[in-house]
Amino acid sequence: MVQKKEIVFIVNPRSGTHGKNEIPRIIGESIDKGAFNSQVIFTEYAGHAAEIASRCVAEKTDIAVAVGGDGTVNEVARSLVHSDTALGIVPCGSGNGLARHLSIPMDIKKAIAIINRCNIEALDYGVINSMPFFCTCGMGFDAFISQKFAEAGKRGPITYMENVLKEGLKYKPEIYEVEDDTQATRHKAFLIACANASQYGNNAYIAPKATMTDGLMDVIIMEPFTAFDAPQISIDMFNGTLDKNSKIKTFKAKRIHIHRSQPGAIHYDGDPIMTGTDIDVHIEERGIKMITNPDATEGERLPNVILNVFSDFFNNLNNVREDLEKQSKRIHAINKALLKRLTRN
Numbered sequence: 201m202v203q204k205k206e207i208v209f210i211v212n213p214r215s216g217t218h219g220k221n222e223i224p225r226i227i228g229e230s231i232d233k234g235a236f237n238s239q240v241i242f243t244e245y246a247g248h249a250a251e252i253a254s255r256c257v258a259e260k261t262d263i264a265v266a267v268g269g270d271g272t273v274n275e276v277a278r279s280l281v282h283s284d285t286a287l288g289i290v291p292c293g294s295g296n297g298l299a300r301h302l303s304i305p306m307d308i309k310k311a312i313a314i315i316n317r318c319n320i321e322a323l324d325y326g327v328i329n330s331m332p333f334f335c336t337c338g339m340g341f342d343a344f345i346s347q348k349f350a351e352a353g354k355r356g357p358i359t360y361m362e363n364v365l366k367e368g369l370k371y372k373p374e375i376y377e378v379e380d381d382t383q384a385t386r387h388k389a390f391l392i393a394c395a396n397a398s399q400y401g402n403n404a405y406i407a408p409k410a411t412m413t414d415g416l417m418d419v420i421i422m423e424p425f426t427a428f429d430a431p432q433i434s435i436d437m438f439n440g441t442l443d444k445n446s447k448i449k450t451f452k453a454k455r456i457h458i459h460r461s462q463p464g465a466i467h468y469d470g471d472p473i474m475t476g477t478d479i480d481v482h483i484e485e486r487g488i489k490m491i492t493n494p495d496a497t498e499g500e501r502l503p504n505v506i507l508n509v510f511s512d513f514f515n516n517l518n519n520v521r522e523d524l525e526k527q528s529k530r531i532h533a534i535n536k537a538l539l540k541r542l543t544r545n
């Protein structure tokens with residue numbers, strides 16, 4: 201008789217926009233009881249998921265499943281690195297960048313069906329200063345937006361959109377010195393992102409070519425752009441062609457050092473923290489075991505409705521910038537129209 205695997209589902213009740221009361225029942229009904237002994241634990245505070253996952257490692261639990269968004273995935277995963285406990289994901293967050301990158305279905309039952317198939321692979325993860333990240337980390341506008349997102353309190357893609365719409369108009373580029381194994385370069389940039397996986401979440405592809413099996417991160421340096429460039433950048437981000445945009449410099453690296461002119465925020469998987477002027481980022485090759493979708497092909501790039509709306513916004517932004525005096529009024533109108541469209545969809 202095959203021995204059953206021990207699996208712990210770690211549920212973040214605060215992630216995403218839907219209640220989590222039904223989750224234990226759905227897990228109970230969907231998990232393969234012939235293959236797994238399962239347990240469901242709800243987190244009670246930020247950081248609790250990391251503690252539960254550490255206990256899973258100590259108790260040699262076979263699989264710890266993050267039931268939440270990228271923040272929950274990060275907490276669980278950072279406790280599992282370089283251990284024999286594999287990470288599973290049941291995406292219940294707002295962006296679900298890592299789950300989407302791995303083509304894990306957004307439907308809870310279908311995500312549990314992937315867990316039942318139990319296809320385990322060792323994949324890369326990244327470290328920014330001492331903080332592990334699994335999807336993306338970044339600074340500049342990247343960190344700024346994630347900070348605003350965290351401050352907003354409400355969750356969901358509409359909140360994300362609201363923040364981007366409001367804050368994107370005010371952001372000033374910064375000077376960064378970037379050093380990898382081969383060269384040192386200086387950039388005036390709007391954002392620097394380091395991508396282990398391809399997207400921020402919601403199918404917004406910051407690094408369309410990123411894979412979690414090459415031992416490398418994709419470094420994306422977005423130079424200052426004007427309202428004139430914005431529509432193309434936006435469209436490229438949603439179509440997975442950002443690497444072809446003239447305002448974007450991308451390269452692959454195993455490790456980089458970044459020096460910036462002043463301290464500021466960075467983010468790891470969307471969680472912002474303040475750091476100093478020097479930032480180290482590197483990739484730990486094949487350092488975490490994860491349950492993946494055996495049917496997935498890396499490189500499926502499906503723009504979704506939110507992304508198309510985002511493109512529309514940037515197109516409208518051109519008109520807005522032409523007339524600064526009317527800017528706030530018109531943005532408000534566009535914002536309202538977009539939110540209406542998003543709500544309708």
Ligand SMILES: Nc1ncnc2c1ncn2[C@@H]1O[C@H](COP(=O)(O)OP(=O)(O)OP(=O)(O)O)[C@@H](O)[C@H]1O
Nearest residue numbers: 215216243244245268269270271272293294295296
């Ligand atoms: N019980 C809890 N109470 C308060 N906060 C919690 C609790 N459990 C986890 N958290 C925190 O909630 C934050 C948000 O969770 P998470 O990122 O999973 O969801 P999300 O933001 O909706 O999704 P995504 O990151 O995919 O957009 C995490 O940073 C996590 O530390």
